[in-house]
Amino acid sequence: MVQLLQGQQQLPEWQPGYLDIHHINTGRGDAAFMVFPDGTTFLVDAGDMSETHPRTTSGRNAKLVPNRSKTAPEWIVDYIDQFLPKKQERKLDYALITHYHDDHFGEIDSLRIIAPGGYQLTGIMEVGTLIPIKKMIDRGFDFPIDLKDKKVQSQERFSKDAYGMIPTLKDYWKFIDHQSDKVGLKNEALQVGSNHQITLKHHPNDYPGFSVQNIASNGNIWTGYDDSVYSLFKEGEYPGENPLSNVIRIDYGKFNYYTGGDISGIDGFGQTDMDALESHVAPVIGAVDVATLNHHGNRDSQNPLYVRTIRPRVWIQQNWTADHPGEEVLRRITSKKLYPGDRDIFSTIMLQGTKDVIGGRLDQYKSQEGHIVVRVYNNGDSYDIYVLDDTSEKREIVSKHGPYKAR
Numbered sequence: 001m002v003q004l005l006q007g008q009q010q011l012p013e014w015q016p017g018y019l020d021i022h023h024i025n026t027g028r029g030d031a032a033f034m035v036f037p038d039g040t041t042f043l044v045d046a047g048d049m050s051e052t053h054p055r056t057t058s059g060r061n062a063k064l065v066p067n068r069s070k071t072a073p074e075w076i077v078d079y080i081d082q083f084l085p086k087k088q089e090r091k092l093d094y095a096l097i098t099h100y101h102d103d104h105f106g107e108i109d110s111l112r113i114i115a116p117g118g119y120q121l122t123g124i125m126e127v128g129t130l131i132p133i134k135k136m137i138d139r140g141f142d143f144p145i146d147l148k149d150k151k152v153q154s155q156e157r158f159s160k161d162a163y164g165m166i167p168t169l170k171d172y173w174k175f176i177d178h179q180s181d182k183v184g185l186k187n188e189a190l191q192v193g194s195n196h197q198i199t200l201k202h203h204p205n206d207y208p209g210f211s212v213q214n215i216a217s218n219g220n221i222w223t224g225y226d227d228s229v230y231s232l233f234k235e236g237e238y239p240g241e242n243p244l245s246n247v248i249r250i251d252y253g254k255f256n257y258y259t260g261g262d263i264s265g266i267d268g269f270g271q272t273d274m275d276a277l278e279s280h281v282a283p284v285i286g287a288v289d290v291a292t293l294n295h296h297g298n299r300d301s302q303n304p305l306y307v308r309t310i311r312p313r314v315w316i317q318q319n320w321t322a323d324h325p326g327e328e329v330l331r332r333i334t335s336k337k338l339y340p341g342d343r344d345i346f347s348t349i350m351l352q353g354t355k356d357v358i359g360g361r362l363d364q365y366k367s368q369e370g371h372i373v374v375r376v377y378n379n380g381d382s383y384d385i386y387v388l389d390d391t392s393e394k395r396e397i398v399s400k401h402g403p404y405k406a407r
Helices: 072-083 123-130 165-183 277-285 304-310 327-334 352-364
Strands: 002-004 019-023 032-035 041-044 092-096 133-138 186-189 210-217 220-222 229-231 247-252 255-259 290-292 314-317 344-347 365-367 371-377 382-388 397-405
Touching: 019 072, 019 247, 032 072, 041 072, 072 123, 092 123, 123 133, 123 165, 133 165, 165 186, 210 277, 220 277, 247 277, 277 304, 304 327, 314 371, 327 352, 344 382, 352 365, 365 397
Parallel strands: 041 092, 092 133, 133 186, 255 290, 290 314, 314 344, 344 365
Antiparallel strands: 002 397, 019 032, 019 371, 032 041, 210 220, 210 247, 220 229, 247 255, 371 382, 382 397
């Protein structure tokens, strides 16, 4: 059921017992702000691509929204301030960076302001400077290669990228050190197999059916039982950042939500890669109600085995470029041959270049622009999807979808 609301209406306030998952659109990469049932707050990623990058300034990429009066991280914080639970301390209990790419954690450039800690204000560094973060979780830095090793940093793939990952990581480490001294920020690598690293901070006993399960990080994958783990990669073997993404599943009663950064599952010839991250994590993730598209819906993602295994009722695409989705990805996630039943698809944005290429197939989306909010009720029994206006600082409701029953 879809409700197109007449007049401007605000999202009803979060209430204890609600699980809210806000997929924030800035046009500069992924950011998802969550309020757990007891008011614990959690941010996944804070994308912020350089405004001097030719890719960012081209027609291939989205515009900064709602306008250019703030940076992307400032808009993320502005959004968080609007939807933080009332009468609660202004902070983030947890922040998670899935991997070290600009559209997930930031990118330094010549336009950035230098913070007192000596780091540039970009991505998660700017977010964490504007609103305190209590625990910062990432994929670590020393496996499968040691990113702090100068010999590694001098490798051609890193040294020729002046505004890329290593220069931004150096500032990220300065941010960690400074914020640890200033506000007591704690920094940890994701603990694969754990469901007690990210927990309810206020009233955990009130919601025993809630947990965050860590599935994979650095190619280390939970087996699905105990806390045992196996690894796809060897020491010194660097497959690129995307396969090293942090992967988690959030469970609330019957409701399950999945997000996994930029992992993929299609090889260079367009075939299902049975040794890729998607193929390995799918059986551990299992069927879910809501899933974000891996790698924004890039054509290397959502392989048939993975789609058939997790079979969500709702797909959410966090998008910023005309490359996404790949048409073949759209075919797979909408295929009733891969799994039966209805499924609804929402995207934070759909660029004109994508519309020109894919055309009418995109009409299958329930929404192609706006912030996407998943609100879960009744101890995980049901949920709604709200789409909020991303062109306005007020973020009024554009449409409401549901109710959906958790499976």
